[in-house]
Amino acid sequence: xxxxxxxxxxxxxxxxxxxxxxxxxxxxxxxxxxxxxxxxxxxxxxxxxxxxxxxxxxxxxxxxxxxxxxxxxxxxxxxxxxxxxxxxxxxxxxxxxxxxxxxxxxxxxxxxxxxxxxxxxxxxxxxxxxxxxxxxxxxxxxxxxxxxxxxxxxxxxxxxxxxxxxxxxxxxxxxxxxxxxxxxxxxxxxxxxxxxxxxxxxxxxxxxxxxxxxxxxxxxxxxxxxxxxxxxxxxxxxxxxxxxxxxxxxxxxxxxxxxxxxxxxxxxxxxxxxxxxxxxxxxxxxxxxxxxxxxxxxxxxxxxxxxxxxxxxxxxxxxxxxxxxxxxxxxxxxxxxxxxxxxxxxxxxxxxxxxxxxxxxxxxxxxxxxxxxxxxxxxxxxxxxxxxxxxxxxxxxxxxxxxxxxxxxxxxxxxxxxxxxxxxxxxxxxxxxxxx
Amino acid sequence: xxxxxxxxxxxxxxxxxxxxxxxxxxxxxxxxxxxxxxxxxxxxxxxxxxxxxxxxxxxxxxxxxxxxxxxxxxxxxxxxxxxxxxxxxxxxxxxxxxxxxxxxxxxxxxxxxxxxxxxxxxxxxxxxxxxxxxxxxxxxxxxxxxxxxxxxxxxxxxxxxxxxxxxxxxxxxxxxxxxxxxxxxxxxxxxxxxxxxxxxxxxxxxxxxxxxxxxxxxxxxxxxxxxxxxxxxxxxxxxxxxxxxxxxxxxxxxxxxxxxxxxxxxx
Numbered sequence: 001x002x003x004x005x006x007x008x009x010x011x012x013x014x015x016x017x018x019x020x021x022x023x024x025x026x027x028x029x030x031x032x033x034x035x036x037x038x039x040x041x042x043x044x045x046x047x048x049x050x051x052x053x054x055x056x057x058x059x060x061x062x063x064x065x066x067x068x069x070x071x072x073x074x075x076x077x078x079x080x081x082x083x084x085x086x087x088x089x090x091x092x093x094x095x096x097x098x099x100x101x102x103x104x105x106x107x108x109x110x111x112x113x114x115x116x117x118x119x120x121x122x123x124x125x126x127x128x129x130x131x132x133x134x135x136x137x138x139x140x141x142x143x144x145x146x147x148x149x150x151x152x153x154x155x156x157x158x159x160x161x162x163x164x165x166x167x168x169x170x171x172x173x174x175x176x177x178x179x180x181x182x183x184x185x186x187x188x189x190x191x192x193x194x195x196x197x198x199x200x201x202x203x204x205x206x207x208x209x210x211x212x213x214x215x216x217x218x219x220x221x222x223x224x225x226x227x228x229x230x231x232x233x234x235x236x237x238x239x240x241x242x243x244x245x246x247x248x249x250x251x252x253x254x255x256x257x258x259x260x261x262x263x264x265x266x267x268x269x270x271x272x273x274x275x276x277x278x279x280x281x282x283x284x285x286x287x288x289x290x291x292x293x294x295x296x297x298x299x300x301x302x303x304x305x306x307x308x309x310x311x312x313x314x315x316x317x318x319x320x321x322x323x324x325x326x327x328x329x330x331x332x333x334x335x336x337x338x339x340x341x342x343x344x345x346x347x348x349x350x351x352x353x354x355x356x357x358x359x360x361x362x363x364x365x366x367x368x369x370x371x372x373x374x375x376x377x378x379x380x381x382x383x384x385x386x387x388x389x390x391x392x393x394x395x396x397x398x399x400x401x402x403x404x405x406x407x408x409x410x411x412x413x414x415x416x417x418x419x420x421x422x423x424x425x426x427x428x429x430x431x432x433x434x435x436x
Numbered sequence: 437x438x439x440x441x442x443x444x445x446x447x448x449x450x451x452x453x454x455x456x457x458x459x460x461x462x463x464x465x466x467x468x469x470x471x472x473x474x475x476x477x478x479x480x481x482x483x484x485x486x487x488x489x490x491x492x493x494x495x496x497x498x499x500x501x502x503x504x505x506x507x508x509x510x511x512x513x514x515x516x517x518x519x520x521x522x523x524x525x526x527x528x529x530x531x532x533x534x535x536x537x538x539x540x541x542x543x544x545x546x547x548x549x550x551x552x553x554x555x556x557x558x559x560x561x562x563x564x565x566x567x568x569x570x571x572x573x574x575x576x577x578x579x580x581x582x583x584x585x586x587x588x589x590x591x592x593x594x595x596x597x598x599x600x601x602x603x604x605x606x607x608x609x610x611x612x613x614x615x616x617x618x619x620x621x622x623x624x625x626x627x628x629x630x631x632x633x634x635x636x637x638x639x640x641x642x643x644x645x646x647x648x649x650x651x652x653x654x655x656x657x658x659x660x661x662x663x664x665x666x667x668x669x670x671x672x673x674x675x676x677x678x679x680x681x682x683x684x685x686x687x688x689x690x691x692x693x694x695x696x697x698x699x700x701x702x703x
Binding site: 396399401402406413415416419420422423424426427430431434 | 500511512513514515547549550551552553555557639
């Protein structure tokens with residue numbers, strides 16, 4: 001492939017030689033810091049009462065670990081890997097073309113630094129900077145295996161990251177409509193899904209066939225069914241929120257059928273598990289994506305007398321929740337169904353109006369008996385910050401406490417955030433006494 | 437029964453002794469790097485002759501340094517201030533704590549239960565630290581900042597909220613021979629505007645209770661009252677509210693007797 005040869009790539013527009021070389025100097029430190037974070041968090045999760053089936057997800061939690069080796073071998077035998085950012089790129093499509101889809105959103109703290117070196121104080125969210133920094137420093141072996149990266153454009157940060165990443169890797173942008181509740185928006189998005197097919201077909205020199213897409217959709221439907229089942233069982237409190245989040249996020253890069261099998265094993269265990277913390281304050285976690293190993297907020301909640309009983313994160317429950325509903329198993333019918341699945345039920349704050357979000361959140365909180373919500377906003381994620389205002393209005397009206405927490409990818413604010421979360425959980429527990 | 441409340445703040449460590457619902461004594465000292473022994477000493481002095489043995493039953497700690505005070509009941513400063521405010525003034529609906537490093541606003545229901553709180557983050561403007569730094573830049577005793585500002589004919593306008601930039605603005609104003617009382621009044625106004633903006637963000641209305649060391653600055657209190665067009669409830673020793681709330685959290689008595697929180701020494 002001529003376009004994967006660095007010598008054949010177009011000249012860099014954002015990066016220059018100095019910045020590119022400077023970024024590489026961060027590589028070892030990024031890997032070391034991220035590995036130690038992963039070890040630390042796994043150890044603290046293992047110290048708690050948890051399902052045995054979590055062992056599998058622990059074994060896959062190392063983003064520099066066993067899955068990298070598997071995919072390296074897969075590539076050596078001629079396989080292709082397709083990276084994507086966000087939730088919107090239908091993974092079924094690259095999978096149907098024989099490639100392995102992986103989601104690249106990063107929760108690594110240390111890699112924001114090379115991105116800061118490039119961008120200065122651009123006010124971008126740390127998730128985007130971290131992802132960009134990993135690529136600049138070539139520190140993520142998973143990302144290095146990608147032949148192409150699909151970048152949907154929900155927010156300014158992702159939109160421009162798509163362009164900047166183009167200096168380093170092949171990028172395919174998907175223009176996400178901001179207004180989804182219109183026929184025009186829906187049509188435009190389905191057209192984007194078709195364009196993705198064309199781009200990947202061209203890239204891999206291979207045609208997308210209906211039977212292969214059907215098989216791929218079926219595989220993901222099974223994953224979605226397994227995840228929905230687990231999500232329902234989770235509300236009995238038999239698992240810590242951090243464990244559930246980790247299980248969700250292993251799906252970002254795991255073999256989808258193996259992941260489904262392990263989620264089913266987890267669900268089987270959940271059927272008979274007792275609540276891990278019956279006295280804990282039941283917290284709904286909402287807001288900006290929380291990506292492994294950025295475990296700051298979930299860990300603080302669960303160390304301070306709370307349990308994350310549910311979440312509405314695109315990196316958590318929403319990852320695999322909604323099914324693809326196919327009416328006609330033609331190529332066209334399947335692509336339409338995929339387009340709808342990734343946009344219609346999605347409550348990403350990039351959409352306006354996005355009124356279902358807080359309504360879904362409230363409904364979910366009622367059904368799992370959540371006692372309050374923590375709305376986490378990554379600093380620089382304006383869209384989630386705005387949605388937090390709206391969610392807070394509704395929560396206040398419904399007499400449910402909500403705490404908005406702004407945070408970044410570092411541990412500098414750990415104790416400040418801890419104080420707020422502790423006070424919030426104290427408040428929920430004091431309220432409990434008043435309510436009974 | 438005697439109870440002790442400890443509030444290990446960022447700048448000052450406060451201890452109160454309660455005898456049932458009555459405040460029997462209080463003390464405040466500059467916080468140190470090693471609050472454990474300091475607090476032990478303060479408790480020993482306050483409880484001299486009482487045969488008082490600190491335990492989780494009769495001693496509660498709050499504030500940023502509370503985890504260093506072992507063997508006590510623990511609660512966050514946010515909860516402690518809500519309890520302290522309710523004990524002193526049961527009709528409080530909004531509690532503002534202006535402490536050494538934080539400005540916090542707490543919303544209370546009519547029954548005294550907390551429903552929401554907001555805090556400053558990553559910015560020290562309006563805190564005790566901020567005012568201490570400005571006092572140092574002006575060569576004024578921090579405790580005199582309030583009184584000094586009362587003679588100002590026209591408060592200076594301080595444009596920036598950043599501590600570092602505000603300090604350089606103050607230095608510039610001094611160089612331009614602007615009277616100190618007007619500069620201080622300007623600082624107090626700026627702090628008050630930020631606090632008023634916090635109140636504007638919440639929907640609760642009703643009595644506003646002001647606590648924390650900064651509430652001892654009469655200039656800030658008056659400026660907030662002007663901004664909110666409302667008289668604030670300021671207890672006689674506003675810096676003791678957190679420690680008092682900690683003591684109250686141990687259970688037992690409800691409201692604190694009139695003038696109770698006023699006795700005892702403070703800085």
